[in-house]
Amino acid sequence: LADALLTVGEDAERLCEVMSEVFICLQRPLKHLMSQSTRAPEEQWARSVLLQARDLATAGGAHISESAMETIRQWCNTPGSDECDRYECWKHRMLLVSVLLDRGSFLTTSLLEALDAHKINEKWVTVILRVFIELANLGVLDIHTTLMVFDRVWDWRFQPEQAQSHSAYVGILGVFFRDVVAKRPNLEVSLVKKILEIGMWWLPKYGNEGVLYEALWAVRHILSDGRAGLMGKVRTRCMEYVRAIQGQRDMFFDDWWGVARCSEAHEIWSEANAIAEAFGEPGYGPFQ
Numbered sequence: 569l570a571d572a573l574l575t576v577g578e579d580a581e582r583l584c585e586v587m588s589e590v591f592i593c594l595q596r597p598l599k600h601l602m603s604q605s606t607r608a609p610e611e612q613w614a615r616s617v618l619l620q621a622r623d624l625a626t627a628g629g630a631h632i633s634e635s636a637m638e639t640i641r642q643w644c645n646t647p648g649s650d651e652c653d654r655y656e657c658w659k660h661r662m663l664l665v666s667v668l669l670d671r672g673s674f675l676t677t678s679l680l681e682a683l684d685a686h687k688i689n690e691k692w693v694t695v696i697l698r699v700f701i702e703l704a705n706l707g708v709l710d711i712h713t714t715l716m717v718f719d720r721v722w723d724w725r726f727q728p729e730q731a732q733s734h735s736a737y738v739g740i741l742g743v744f745f746r747d748v749v750a751k752r753p754n755l756e757v758s759l760v761k762k763i764l765e766i767g768m769w770w771l772p773k774y775g776n777e778g779v780l781y782e783a784l785w786a787v788r789h790i791l792s793d794g795r796a797g798l799m800g801k802v803r804t805r806c807m808e809y810v811r812a813i814q815g816q817r818d819m820f821f822d823d824w825w826g827v828a829r830c831s832e833a834h835e836i837w838s839e840a841n842a843i844a845e846a847f848g849e850p851g852y853g854p855f856q
Contacts, residue, residue, distance in 0.1 A: 569625035569668055573632050573640075580639045587643050591664055594621055598660045601702050615706055618667050622708070625668040632669065640665060641674050659695045663702055672703050672713055683720055690733040697721070697736035704743040714747045731775050735782040738763045742786025746793070756795075760802045763787055764809050771812055777820075777832040780813065784839035791846045803847055813840045814852060 569590060576582045591598075597614035632640075644661040647654065666672045679696045682689065700717055703709050709717075720726065721740055728734050741759050749756045767783030770776040787806060791799060813836065820833035828834055841851030 570632055573636060576636075578633070578635055578639075583636055583639045584643045584646070587640055587661075587664075590668070591661060594618065594664060595660065598663055602659055602663060602698060618706060622667050622706075637670065637674070640669070655691060655695045659699050663699050666699065666703055667706060667708055671708050671710065672700070675699055675703070676713055676717060679717060680720065683726060688726075690728055690730045693728070694730075694732045694736045697733075697740050701736070701739045701743050704740075704747075711747055711751070714744055715751065718744050718748050731770065731773070731779050734766050734770065735778045738766050738779070738783045738786045742782075742789045745786075745790045756798050757801050760787060760790060760798070761805060763790075764802075764805050767809055768812065771816065777830045777836065781832045781836045781839065783809070784813070784836060784843065788839050788842050788846070791843065799847065806843055807847060807849060810840045810844050810849075813837075 569586075572586055573583060576586060594617070597617040600610055600614040601618070644658055644665060645654070647657040662675055662678075666675050675696060679693070679700070682693050682696060700709070704714070717740070721737060728737055741763055745756075745759055748759070763783050763786050767780055767787075770779040770783075787809070791806070820829055820836060821827070822829055844851050
């Protein structure tokens with residue numbers, strides 16, 4: 569891809585045509601990853617396709633000029649015929665550009681600008697963080713970028729209020745945990761506590777399902793390393809959150825009809841049980 573773009577040169581129209589053709593070829597895995605679907609086989613397939621595309625795109629090793637990259641960044645803001653939502657358009661195209669061309673460079677700039685704004689647009693920040701989560705899952709980010717992004721969202725001045733923003737925030741803490749703690753081991757307990765605090769705060773709130781699920785997922789993801797020292801330090805807090813979730817079963821399941829009340833109900837219950845079992849505690853079926 570880099571060689572093809574180099575051949576096109578500074579012709580903005582042709583640069584956009586090339587990127588649009590590449591996007592058409594890869595839009596299914598791109599959109600699947602950004603849909604936050606929990607279907608593991610499809611998620612694994614989508615990541616595999618993008619990683620293969622990344623290897624092919626960078627094989628030539630050509631350097632793209634800054635003016636050409638600026639044109640490509642403008643292309644990210646241009647909705648296609650089936651993309652009327654600016655945010656949806658941008659996140660799919662920015663994931664493509666980050667994976668294939670700049671390893672999250674422009675995405676990082678976008679986040680810094682968004683957080684430095686006089687009034688933060690939480691929806692915009694949420695979209696950016698969602699792309700960062702997928703880049704981390706794909707192994708695209710280098711440690712310098714990871715720590716730079718972490719430092720900005722961990723800063724006390726970043727105080728998200730909306731459910732979607734908190735959901736993306738705890739997701740970032742979860743996927744960045746290993747890299748951050750490798751450099752700053754003193755933060756390992758603080759990160760888990762922050763995720764649990766957000767999850768507990770949202771438990772009695774309306775429209776909380778996404779945050780509850782993501783907080784459980786992030787904690788379970790962190791615990792999956794089996795760090796004995798960490799697990800001993802956070803066991804009590806983790807189990808308090810799990811039991812609080814299980815104590816609100818009626819929020820997620822209808823006993824009379826035997827059905828889930830929300831789309832995330834089974835995923836929430838599964839993650840809560842996985843955390844309990846990681847500590848050697850029993851899990852429970854939703855209708856037990």
